[in-house]
Amino acid sequence: MSKFDTYFLMKPAEVAEYVKEKLDIFDNGAALECKEIGDGNINYIFKVWDKNSDKSVIVKQAGPTARISEDFVLSTDRTRIEAEILQMEYDLAPGLVPVVYKYDDVMNTCSMEDLSDHTIMRTALLKHETFPLFADHISTFMVNTLLLTTDVVLEHKQKKAMVKSFINPELCEITEDLVYTEPFNDYNGRNLVFPPNLEWVTKELYNDPDLLLEVGKLKFEFLTNAQALLHGDLHTGSIFITQESTKVIDPEFAFFGPMGYDIGNVIANLIFAWANGDAEIKDLGEREAYCSWVEKTIVEVIDLFNEKFSVAWDQHVTEILAKQPGFKEWYLGTVLRDTAGVTGLELSRRTVGLAQVKDLTTIADEKARLRAERICLTAAKKFIKNRETYQTGSDFLQTLKDAVTAFPRD
Amino acid sequence: MSKFDTYFLMKPAEVAEYVKEKLDIFDNGAALECKEIGDGNINYIFKVWDKNSDKSVIVKQAGPTARISEDFVLSTDRTRIEAEILQMEYDLAPGLVPVVYKYDDVMNTCSMEDLSDHTIMRTALLKHETFPLFADHISTFMVNTLLLTTDVVLEHKQKKAMVKSFINPELCEITEDLVYTEPFNDYNGRNLVFPPNLEWVTKELYNDPDLLLEVGKLKFEFLTNAQALLHGDLHTGSIFITQESTKVIDPEFAFFGPMGYDIGNVIANLIFAWANGDAEIKDLGEREAYCSWVEKTIVEVIDLFNEKFSVAWDQHVTEILAKQPGFKEWYLGTVLRDTAGVTGLELSRRTVGLAQVKDLTTIADEKARLRAERICLTAAKKFIKNRETYQTGSDFLQTLKDAVTAFPRD
Numbered sequence: 001m002s003k004f005d006t007y008f009l010m011k012p013a014e015v016a017e018y019v020k021e022k023l024d025i026f027d028n029g030a031a032l033e034c035k036e037i038g039d040g041n042i043n044y045i046f047k048v049w050d051k052n053s054d055k056s057v058i059v060k061q062a063g064p065t066a067r068i069s070e071d072f073v074l075s076t077d078r079t080r081i082e083a084e085i086l087q088m089e090y091d092l093a094p095g096l097v098p099v100v101y102k103y104d105d106v107m108n109t110c111s112m113e114d115l116s117d118h119t120i121m122r123t124a125l126l127k128h129e130t131f132p133l134f135a136d137h138i139s140t141f142m143v144n145t146l147l148l149t150t151d152v153v154l155e156h157k158q159k160k161a162m163v164k165s166f167i168n169p170e171l172c173e174i175t176e177d178l179v180y181t182e183p184f185n186d187y188n189g190r191n192l193v194f195p196p197n198l199e200w201v202t203k204e205l206y207n208d209p210d211l212l213l214e215v216g217k218l219k220f221e222f223l224t225n226a227q228a229l230l231h232g233d234l235h236t237g238s239i240f241i242t243q244e245s246t247k248v249i250d251p252e253f254a255f256f257g258p259m260g261y262d263i264g265n266v267i268a269n270l271i272f273a274w275a276n277g278d279a280e281i282k283d284l285g286e287r288e289a290y291c292s293w294v295e296k297t298i299v300e301v302i303d304l305f306n307e308k309f310s311v312a313w314d315q316h317v318t319e320i321l322a323k324q325p326g327f328k329e330w331y332l333g334t335v336l337r338d339t340a341g342v343t344g345l346e347l348s349r350r351t352v353g354l355a356q357v358k359d360l361t362t363i364a365d366e367k368a369r370l371r372a373e374r375i376c377l378t379a380a381k382k383f384i385k386n387r388e389t390y391q392t393g394s395d396f397l398q399t400l401k402d403a404v405t406a407f408p409r410d
Numbered sequence: 411m412s413k414f415d416t417y418f419l420m421k422p423a424e425v426a427e428y429v430k431e432k433l434d435i436f437d438n439g440a441a442l443e444c445k446e447i448g449d450g451n452i453n454y455i456f457k458v459w460d461k462n463s464d465k466s467v468i469v470k471q472a473g474p475t476a477r478i479s480e481d482f483v484l485s486t487d488r489t490r491i492e493a494e495i496l497q498m499e500y501d502l503a504p505g506l507v508p509v510v511y512k513y514d515d516v517m518n519t520c521s522m523e524d525l526s527d528h529t530i531m532r533t534a535l536l537k538h539e540t541f542p543l544f545a546d547h548i549s550t551f552m553v554n555t556l557l558l559t560t561d562v563v564l565e566h567k568q569k570k571a572m573v574k575s576f577i578n579p580e581l582c583e584i585t586e587d588l589v590y591t592e593p594f595n596d597y598n599g600r601n602l603v604f605p606p607n608l609e610w611v612t613k614e615l616y617n618d619p620d621l622l623l624e625v626g627k628l629k630f631e632f633l634t635n636a637q638a639l640l641h642g643d644l645h646t647g648s649i650f651i652t653q654e655s656t657k658v659i660d661p662e663f664a665f666f667g668p669m670g671y672d673i674g675n676v677i678a679n680l681i682f683a684w685a686n687g688d689a690e691i692k693d694l695g696e697r698e699a700y701c702s703w704v705e706k707t708i709v710e711v712i713d714l715f716n717e718k719f720s721v722a723w724d725q726h727v728t729e730i731l732a733k734q735p736g737f738k739e740w741y742l743g744t745v746l747r748d749t750a751g752v753t754g755l756e757l758s759r760r761t762v763g764l765a766q767v768k769d770l771t772t773i774a775d776e777k778a779r780l781r782a783e784r785i786c787l788t789a790a791k792k793f794i795k796n797r798e799t800y801q802t803g804s805d806f807l808q809t810l811k812d813a814v815t816a817f818p819r820d
Contacts, residue, residue: 151633156586157579159633164577169567176566180731187730209735216731217740223561223569224636320597321590321626325619330627 004107012036015046015059023101023111025057026050042066042074042252047114056114057101063108075170076108078252083110085166085251088229093144096137097248098240115247118240125236125273126358128281130293135300137246138239138266143308146259149229152331153316163226168255171232172222175253180219183349184212190354196366197373201352204377214384218341226256234262235269235346235357260338263305267339268346270298271400272359275376278404279368298400299393302339306332306392333391340390344383347376371407379403414517422446425456425469433511433521435467436460452476452484452662457524466524467511473518485580486518488662493520495576495661498639503554506547507658508650525657528650535646535683536768538691540703545710547656548649548676553718556669559639562741563726573636578665581642582632585663590629593759594622600764606776607783611762614787624794628751636666644672645679645756645767670748673715677749678756680708681810682769685786688814689778708810709803712749716742716802743801750800754793757786781817789813 004018012034019025020032030050038045038060044067049056062079083103090097098113121131151159182188184205193201205211231238232253240247274294281287313328321327350357351373360376363369379399383390390396414428422444429435430442440460448455448470454477459466472489493513500507508523531541561569591597594615603611615621641648642663650657684704691697723738731737760767761783770786773779792809793800800806 151630156633157583160577160579160582164574167570167574169570172570173567185730212731212734213736213740216734216737219729219731220561220741223566226634226636319629320595321622321629324622324626326623327626330623331630 004104007107009044009063010046010061010107012046015061016048018107018109019048019057019059019111022104023057025101026055027053030055038067043079047116049114056116057111058098058114059109059111061107061109078171079103079108079110080105081166081168081254082250082252085229085231085254086110086112089141089145089231089248089251092148093141096141096144096246097251115240115249118242118245118247120237121239121241121246122236122269122273122358124241126276126362128277128286128290130290131241131243131246131297132293133244134241134246135297135304138248139301139304139308141246141248142234142259142262142266142305143312145231146228146262147309147312148316149256150227150259152313152319152322155318162229163256166229166255168232168253171253172255172257175232176219176222178353178355179345179349180215180222183345183351183353184215191352192354192356193352194360194369194373196370197352200374201377204381205348205352208381211381211384214341214387215345218338218345218384221258221338221341222261225258228256228259230254230257230259230262232257232261234265235350236273258335258338258342260335260340261342263301263335263339264342264344265346266301267298267343267396268350269357269359270294270301271343271347271376271379272350272357274298274400275372276359276363279363279365279372295397295400298397302336302393302396306336309335336390337387340383340387340396343396344380344385344387347380347383351376351380367410371409374407375400375403378406414514417516417518419454419473420456420471420517422456425471426458428517428519429458429467429469429521432514433467435511436465437463440465448477453489457526459524466526467521468508468524469519469521471517471519488578488581489513489518489520490515491576491578491664492660492662495639495641495664496520496522499551499555499641499658499661502558503551506551506554506656507661525650525659528652528655528657530647531649531651531656532646532679532683532768534651536686536772538687538696538700540700541651541653541656541707542703543654544651544656545707545714548658549711549714549718551656551658552644552669552672552676552715553722555641556638556672557719557722558726559666560637560669562723562729562732565728572639573666576639576665578642578663581663582665582667585642586629586632588763588765589755589759590625590632593755593761593763594625601762602764602766603762604770604779604783606780607762610784611787614791615758615762618791621791621794624751624797625755628748628755628794631668631748631751632671635668638666638669640664640667640669640672642667642671644675645760646683668745668748668752670745670750671752673711673745673749674752674754675756676711677708677753677806678760679767679769680704680711681753681757681786681789682760682767684708684810685782686769686773689773689775689782705807705810708807712746712803712806716746719745746800747797750793750797750806753806754790754795754797757790757793761786761790777820781819784817785810785813788816 016032016034031052032048032050034046034048037047044061046059062076066074083100086097086100098115101111103110231251238250240249274291277290317323360372363372382399426442426444441462442458442460444456444458447457454471456469472486476484493510496507496510508525511521513520641661648660650659684701687700727733770782773782789809
């Protein structure tokens with residue numbers, strides 16, 4: 001019998017005790033300390049470390065309600081989904097996600113590798129740091145976790161069992177509302193439009209029927225296309241990074257959806273990083289260096305994805321009809337189309353929707369922020385409406401460049 | 411305690427006893443008789459009736475293996491799927507499916523309305539009977555069961571729960587192999603090509619790379635597009651019919667897939683009925699009358715579907731982005747595209763694949779059968795390759811007519 005045989009929400013001292021009893025990580029003589037380190041909205045995150053060695057572990061525990069408010073009752077199934085997905089992603093893309101030591105369905109915890117030596121990528125990008133290996137790492141992560149979980153590769157009955165296991169109604173609903181609906185009609189009155197941009201946003205987003213029609217098509221793609229096991233929230237806040245290492249975290253939005261959703265999120269959040277650098281870096285040389293790196297990274301993420309996708313397809317394809325000449329090219333074309341569409345959705349929703357990005361909101365100068373937002377939204381519309389035309393990294397970059405040209409710096 | 415608290419495979423006398431104990435259909439003084447009436451491959455089907463009244467019931471029991479061979483171990487979950495789907499379809503399209511009296515998850519039985527006064531539609535069509543209300547009935551069935559189970563209408567979390575509940579890997583695999591793969595490459599060596607047609611089929615189906623590419627695209631649509639709750643096997647052998655009544659049965663292939671799959675199956679099997687009438691009816695006037703009725707029915711099934719779909723959409727749409735002007739028309743266009751594609755797949759697989767239709771195989775004259783098969787396969791290829799172009803019933807009929815023109819009667 002153990003006190004951890006029945007669920008309760010742990011305090012730090014109890015987490016240390018829990019780790020000692022349940023995990024095989026620390027020596028018998030370890031002097032464990034524990035601190036709650038997370039300030040997220042949903043889960044409780046603890047770091048446990050041994051003062052006598054360099055060993056440490058992260059314990060994430062799900063409460064029956066959200067951390068920020070007891071009003072939000074959430075299914076604790078999200079911890080199972082997160083732990084299983086991390087383990088699966090680790091198998092598919094070793095080294096690009098944290099190691100999971102243990103998932104405990106009684107205590108609703110996931111114990112995993114401590115990444116305290118890494119930084120959240122968005123935080124680092126806001127300091128205009130660059131990460132030369134990021135495009136290589138993230139393109140490998142995406143090709144491996146996405147292509148290898150499609151019907152191109154998986155035995156179809158096995159894939160259907162996985163689809164069933166990862167149906168994720170509550171978290172998909174958040175995406176359906178915040179990404180695929182509200183930014184374009186402020187349906188729930190929750191949008192946060194930067195005040196001087198309100199008239200422009202109303203005209204360009206809310207009153208463009210052609211845009212709404214295309215967003216609707218993309219929404220149904222998200223609702224119905226069980227293509228690949230997505231991360232589901234692959235922005236720069238879900239990535240831990242150093243100069244040498246990239247680790248994707250927080251897959252609680254995972255489900256089987258269109259793979260362009262993940263890729264588009266990466267591209268859009270790189271564009272936000274570009275917009276921040278362009279607005280906030282005063283030194284011309286520094287600005288040029290940082291923005292060029294972001295541009296190069298946008299191009300490389302797409303081009304490396306295309307390249308590795310093609311190689312991995314040839315290596316792993318099992319579905320006989322997917323081996324038909326021309327099929328791979330057609331399939332990749334649909335992925336890039338969806339990627340462009342989602343790039344536009346993410347650019348829109350993080351600019352005017354409920355969950356905004358610091359890349360834009362921290363731009364101090366009002367005029368500069370106005371310009372940055374308009375660049376992002378102008379590119380967004382083009383990505384959504386012209387999504388059939390994107391094939392290469394430079395196609396994606398060109399849309400950013402065209403939008404920048406439309407809003408010259410004062 | 412009852413002997414029916416533990417599963418066993420029943421004999422007819424036990425089925426009568428079971429019905430008396432478990433169902434509230436018969437009076438206390440009923441004199442029940444029971445006979446096994448099914449000769450299907452998979453399940454055991456019994457009819458129980460009261461000699462003292464006109465009451466009767468059908469009891470379908472699933473064994474742990476297929477009825478025809480103990481080698482095929484099948485999940486008994488198919489009985490739950492069938493019973494739940496029939497009940498759901500009855501709610502959506504009252505009167506167009508049999509009433510389910512009871513689903514019993516211990517005995518793996520589904521007890522339902524006895525339709526002995528109806529005939530299997532394929533059997534009746536082989537006698538060249540006509541059914542003036544069929545197009546009206548089946549178009550209502552399809553609009554109600556399909557459109558009302560999409561994300562256009564259903565709350566998205568509820569729909570996801572349904573998708574999860576009806577994931578159907580074993581039976582989908584049968585379709586993926588027999589409909590979407592083997593007809594076009596004889597991959598498993600199971601095709602049954604009418605010998606004088608072998609060379610022609612090899613050239614026209616197996617050696618047409620453009621066709622295989624399009625079939626591959628359709629296969630991935632079937633594998634990934636969780637659009638609506640399909641019947642999944644909606645051919646004329648799954649329909650009980652009289653002059654006044656149409657009842658759709660046998661939904662064990664049900665799952666969430668592209669709705670064109672059901673509609674295309676109906677159209678293709680009407681084309682087979684046409685081909686049989688055209689080849690087998692010797693009297694010119696009778697032939698003309700029967701084939702004209704089939705042609706009119708093909709046109710009406712599509713046109714009534716379109717019409718009722720549009721009305722039902724306006725009545726039931728809940729998804730806000732689906733209300734955007736132009737969205738309904740775009741969505742229906744994708745449904746008709748898929749319908750044309752599946753019409754072509756079903757025409758192909760029932761002509762050359764493992765599970766053939768009597769409409770073709772019973773054509774006695776070899777030349778006439780050869781011609782009928784070539785008409786069906788020529789139309790099939792056009793339906794698949796040109797599937798983007800179909801909008802109205804007459805578009806569908808024209809493809810049959812063009813194929814007929816290409817193979818003049820001697």
